[in-house]
Amino acid sequence: MSEDEHARRGIDLDKPNAARVYDYILGGQLNYAVDRMFAEQVLAAQPNARERARLNRQWLRRAIRFGMDHGIRQFLDIGSGMPTVGHVHEVAQAVDPRARVVYVDNEPVAVAHSEIVLEDNDNAAMVHADAEFPDDVLEHDVTEMMLDLDQPVMVVMALFVHFIPDERNPAGLIAAYRDALAPGSHLALTHLTNDFAVLSDPRVAETMRSTQNHIYPRSRDEVLALFDGFELVEPGLTTSANWRPDRLAAVVDPEEDGLYAGVGIKPAS
DSSP states (O other), X not given: OOHHHHHHTTOOOSSOOXXXXXXXXXXOSOOOHHHHHHHHHHHHHOTTHHXXXXXXXXXXXXXXXXXXXXXXXXXXXXXXXXXOTTOHHHHHHHHOTTOEEEEEEOOHHHXXXXXXXXXXXXXXXXXXXXXXXXXXXXXXXHHHHHOOTTSOOXXXXXXXXXXXXXXXXXXXXXXXHHHHSOTTOEEEEEEEOSSSGGGOSHHHHHXXXXXXXXXXXXXXXXXXXXXXXXXXXXXXXXXXXXXXXXSGGGXXXXXXXXXXXXXXXXXXX
């Protein structure tokens, strides 16, 4: 892609971008030198960052399968990043090819690649929008075409809300999506925390703030408050690896995880 094309798409190559850094850490190819250099700095300071990314992706698969098992056939993935292997549409459509998935991101590389990946998939699509403006997402032509909001939807916010500072009211943002959803809809969320040793060093957050995307780790009580209006399913809010693990051997010491994870269901009014 030429420099002019980068500029046209609004791609800033002067700073690393969280979606592209995450793609690199997961072993993807949709990243640039600035992202790789920064990712290597993160990995040097936090050698288990790649493991945390892997745990989050594994949690995502389990959460999607949980939704499918409970009748969900529509998914809205907020801040989706790159739709790499094992992303929402692959997991859901492996169970039911008719499952519909809308990805939402405002990062130009993520959007451009998603459009290519999903080009031949009639039941999955990408929306280029800022997810902090729910009306722009929910009233987008693509969303309205793909999803029936009168029927239950799983809203996925995996590693998204910790990019939103308190002054921008993340709980209010989630409530706006919740209020637009039908009863029986699910919220599946993971969030970085500094409750545990793996992220207790404040230098980790400070390092991430040198990217285009600052992070704001939150405590368990703060993350729990984000599920207001949803009923958490068992085992409640726990660390990502310990949320309905596929096997007992998968259980990971919370001190080594660094992510809270949960799924809530909107009750009937």
